[in-house]
Amino acid sequence: MKSAVIVFPGSNCDHDMLRALTLMGHRAEFVWHKTGNLSGYDLAALPGGFSYGDYLRAGAIARFSAIMKAVADFAAKGKPVLGVCNGFQVLTEAGLLPGALLRNQNLRFICRPVYLRAENLRTRFTQAIPPGTALKIPIAHGEGRFHIDPQGLKQLQDREQIVFRYANARGETDPGANPNGSLDHIAGIINREGNVLGMMPHPERAMEAILGSEDGRRIFESLVA
Amino acid sequence: MHQPPVTLTLALQHGLSEEEFERIQKILGRTPNFTELGIFSVMWSEHCSYKNSIAELKKLPRSGGRLLVSAGEENAGLVDIGGGLAVCFKIESHNHPSAVEPYQGAATGVGGIMRDIFTMGARPIAALNSLRFGRLENARNRYLFDGVVRGIADYGNCLGVPTVAGEVYFEDCYDGNPLVNAMTVGIVAQRQTASAIAKGDGNPVFIIGSRTGRDGIHGATFASEELSEDSEAKRPNVQVGDPFAEKLLLEATLEMIQAGILVGIQDMGAAGITCSTTEMSAKGGSGMIIDLDKVPVREEGMSAYEIMLSESQERMLAVVKKGCEAEARAICDKWDLLCAEIGRVIAEPLLKVFYRGEQVAEIPPHECVLGGGAPVYHREYRKPAYIDEAQRFDFSTLPAVENLQTAFLKVFSSPNVVSKHWVYEQYDTQVQANTTLLPGGDAAVVRILTPDGKDTNKAIAAKTDCNGRYVYLNPRRGAQIAVVESARNVVATGAQPLAVTNCLNFGNPYKPEMFYLFREAVAGMGEACRALETPVTGGNVSFYNESPENAVYPTPTIGMVGLVEDLAHLTPAYFRQEGDLIYLVGETKAEIGGSEFLKEYYGLVTGDIPSLDLELEKKTQQALLAAIRRGWIRSAHDVSDGGLAAALAECCIINREKPSGATVKVDFGAMRPEWFLFSESQSRFIVSVSAEHRKGLETFFKSQLLPLTYLGAVGGKRLKINEVLDLPLEKLSEIYFETMGRMMETEA
Numbered sequence: 026m027k028s029a030v031i032v033f034p035g036s037n038c039d040h041d042m043l044r045a046l047t048l049m050g051h052r053a054e055f056v057w058h059k060t061g062n063l064s065g066y067d068l069a070a071l072p073g074g075f076s077y078g079d080y081l082r083a084g085a086i087a088r089f090s091a092i093m094k095a096v097a098d099f100a101a102k103g104k105p106v107l108g109v110c111n112g113f114q115v116l117t118e119a120g121l122l123p124g125a126l127l128r129n130q131n132l133r134f135i136c137r138p139v140y141l142r143a144e145n146l147r148t149r150f151t152q153a154i155p156p157g158t159a160l161k162i163p164i165a166h167g168e169g170r171f172h173i174d175p176q177g178l179k180q181l182q183d184r185e186q187i188v189f190r191y192a193n194a195r196g197e198t199d200p201g202a203n204p205n206g207s208l209d210h211i212a213g214i215i216n217r218e219g220n221v222l223g224m225m226p227h228p229e230r231a232m233e234a235i236l237g238s239e240d241g242r243r244i245f246e247s248l249v250a
Numbered sequence: 251m252h253q254p255p256v257t258l259t260l261a262l263q264h265g266l267s268e269e270e271f272e273r274i275q276k277i278l279g280r281t282p283n284f285t286e287l288g289i290f291s292v293m294w295s296e297h298c299s300y301k302n303s304i305a306e307l308k309k310l311p312r313s314g315g316r317l318l319v320s321a322g323e324e325n326a327g328l329v330d331i332g333g334g335l336a337v338c339f340k341i342e343s344h345n346h347p348s349a350v351e352p353y354q355g356a357a358t359g360v361g362g363i364m365r366d367i368f369t370m371g372a373r374p375i376a377a378l379n380s381l382r383f384g385r386l387e388n389a390r391n392r393y394l395f396d397g398v399v400r401g402i403a404d405y406g407n408c409l410g411v412p413t414v415a416g417e418v419y420f421e422d423c424y425d426g427n428p429l430v431n432a433m434t435v436g437i438v439a440q441r442q443t444a445s446a447i448a449k450g451d452g453n454p455v456f457i458i459g460s461r462t463g464r465d466g467i468h469g470a471t472f473a474s475e476e477l478s479e480d481s482e483a484k485r486p487n488v489q490v491g492d493p494f495a496e497k498l499l500l501e502a503t504l505e506m507i508q509a510g511i512l513v514g515i516q517d518m519g520a521a522g523i524t525c526s527t528t529e530m531s532a533k534g535g536s537g538m539i540i541d542l543d544k545v546p547v548r549e550e551g552m553s554a555y556e557i558m559l560s561e562s563q564e565r566m567l568a569v570v571k572k573g574c575e576a577e578a579r580a581i582c583d584k585w586d587l588l589c590a591e592i593g594r595v596i597a598e599p600l601l602k603v604f605y606r607g608e609q610v611a612e613i614p615p616h617e618c619v620l621g622g623g624a625p626v627y628h629r630e631y632r633k634p635a636y637i638d639e640a641q642r643f644d645f646s647t648l649p650a651v652e653n654l655q656t657a658f659l660k661v662f663s664s665p666n667v668v669s670k671h672w673v674y675e676q677y678d679t680q681v682q683a684n685t686t687l688l689p690g691g692d693a694a695v696v697r698i699l700t701p702d703g704k705d706t707n708k709a710i711a712a713k714t715d716c717n718g719r720y721v722y723l724n725p726r727r728g729a730q731i732a733v734v735e736s737a738r739n740v741v742a743t744g745a746q747p748l749a750v751t752n753c754l755n756f757g758n759p760y761k762p763e764m765f766y767l768f769r770e771a772v773a774g775m776g777e778a779c780r781a782l783e784t785p786v787t788g789g790n791v792s793f794y795n796e797s798p799e800n801a802v803y804p805t806p807t808i809g810m811v812g813l814v815e816d817l818a819h820l821t822p823a824y825f826r827q828e829g830d831l832i833y834l835v836g837e838t839k840a841e842i843g844g845s846e847f848l849k850e851y852y853g854l855v856t857g858d859i860p861s862l863d864l865e866l867e868k869k870t871q872q873a874l875l876a877a878i879r880r881g882w883i884r885s886a887h888d889v890s891d892g893g894l895a896a897a898l899a900e901c902c903i904i905n906r907e908k909p910s911g912a913t914v915k916v917d918f919g920a921m922r923p924e925w926f927l928f929s930e931s932q933s934r935f936i937v938s939v940s941a942e943h944r945k946g947l948e949t950f951f952k953s954q955l956l957p958l959t960y961l962g963a964v965g966g967k968r969l970k971i972n973e974v975l976d977l978p979l980e981k982l983s984e985i986y987f988e989t990m991g992r993m994m995e996t997e998a
Contacts, residue, residue, distance in 0.1 A: 037497065044683065078497075079494075135675055230683045
């Protein structure tokens, strides 16, 4: 699989994403946002970080970058797009995913491992996740509280577009396990077509036992399967 | 442009002494003009010149071992870690700015120390900090603490450097005068380091990064005086940080260094263009012609004085190899960074500054800088009377503790002891995906990848440490303890201590009692660093940490860096396995002088501090490291604030998700039980081992003639110590993890 890691000015999980994809056997390359070309790639990954400093609003400026037109075309062809953290924020700002990511409920940046329950195991990003497991994956964000209007939420629920929910170690959702106040405990969603996934937690930081968890691998394994 | 006439009065207002003003006139052979006066005043400020400290600092071990450059030679220390790689690290204070504007003060402190690292060609891989505030019952202190933590978080998180370790202490003496010390560790291929040098007649000089504005003018001078009622009015002296600009600057700087197009590069921190042009020229034995009309400015009508002294952040001064200008511009364009050629290097050792068609300054750079013409003073010192008085304190006069469990809960709830996760969960501790031991244990450990992303099987352990109370009561031994304790923290994770950086936070050096504390602390630090063979790579001195009410405890913060030779040696602080055996390494003496127990239970800061035998300390550390490398040690934790009782509780619950109980029996001997349990005797660790290694460990320590005491076993859901303490883990955990958040969420 040949994968593009898109680099915006201010991206800072780009190297981590490249390493994660490489560990999983991808031929991964950085693609600079000004080039605007994704031809020949099988996956586009939008990494975490602070594109354009997150000034104005996370992802609000990056969505105007030349590469985003290419990402939209890439997604329209049905190719997989993965946005993690800031990448998720950019995808919502660009309209490739519904909803928005607001400041965390406690108005502070939060970095710690959380557990995720995979809600839909039939997506191309989740098919390798064993049913009933809670994935231990870290979060690190200041603006990660997912929000959407009631109608939008109902659509996400009805169409099984909610892919990950924050949960406890046993895989149960409870208010104490929701770190940022996300609506309906939402940690990650997919578009209606099933090829654009956005998630706030960082699977690329959970690839090796020495870093505390290998659960992030399940997501990348799904992709190559 | 109108410039005020330069008089002695004006020089004094610039913080220069009469003697220094005369010296400037002698150097120039004339009276300086206004701009030149400004240049000398910042370069000879304490902050830039180290004029009152350098004579003492030279007594520290500043070279040798694995050091690739001696202290003071470059922006930061450089230490060989094998495989053609080096770690580059330094700590610096931003105390005064943080006292008046906590968020920006702390943020720009982080920005400044990051630039010191990447200007050497190193990519920052870890950030640490060391913070001191007054007690949290005071709303102003909560405001400062909250602002500082947010400032550090927002800057480091955006930059993409994990903030992995640090320390926070709360004491009355830091009321109104918080300490904010920030440290960065970077990694660089030894053949790709850069130097802060200007040489080669005709090589172009570029300014790169943000525009120059009026912010931060005289920040260095502000840092070199005591805080006063007027300090609030100096809020405009505090610079404003832009971490996004810094991220671009970081990437562009590393790209230019790796492209081999630079002669030298230096960041602009204190004293901005003035400091970078003079220091780089002085280092290269050359001069520069600078045209200030070419400096990109943020506002109209700035004077030469203002442009020269501005401390606008996120700027670098680079000397580019002649012929490589286009390549330098292309890299800056790629990163959307401003870059402007503002002058050139000349062979004649003079800094000539032009503005609007006139020469506004002509100064020999060598005369401005530390090691050149900057003044060096040997200050007067006198032992403060309180020290002997405190050391005579008779502990037998203290009423005995009636309920040890109550005493324990009091000590264990101290904000100085409880978990700082409220702080570090606001920091991105894991970006770069290399953090192998997260904050909360003894030291943080970051795995090392080569600059091109290859695995090495090595890791860097790092920790900041200083018990200011100890240094206050016994400056010499207190500073020794700061060194050895930070080394113990690093050793406990499985790392060999390599070298230290220091941040010396003291009061006014012109007061003989203050200078005594400084002099003694530096001497103690030197002795400990020599004993452990961990030379000082450099650092920072911050004097004048005094507010109208009081001076801070002398706080010589140590930033220790160690090397984990094999990732298999990584050792956490917490108990991991039911049935493992618990041992105490080292000897417990009746040493509660200066302890957390004495402060929390009796409200006293007095007595002599714990004794320290440097040879025994080193031997103990090396023995533990050897045991770790043999694979015997399942967990290791340094015994410090709160003594054995607090350390045992921490071993049980630091791993919040999977706590482990323990049942422990100790022999109090003839000692009062509370003295035994809360003693802060040095050179001690708590370790846990599996039963199969019992014999090996015991035999080994016996052969080394080192004390090793069996304490009990890991297991259950309670911590039990003899018949005196029996507490459920949930209760310990609740206190440990919730106290700080509760204190900070208090309103009013």
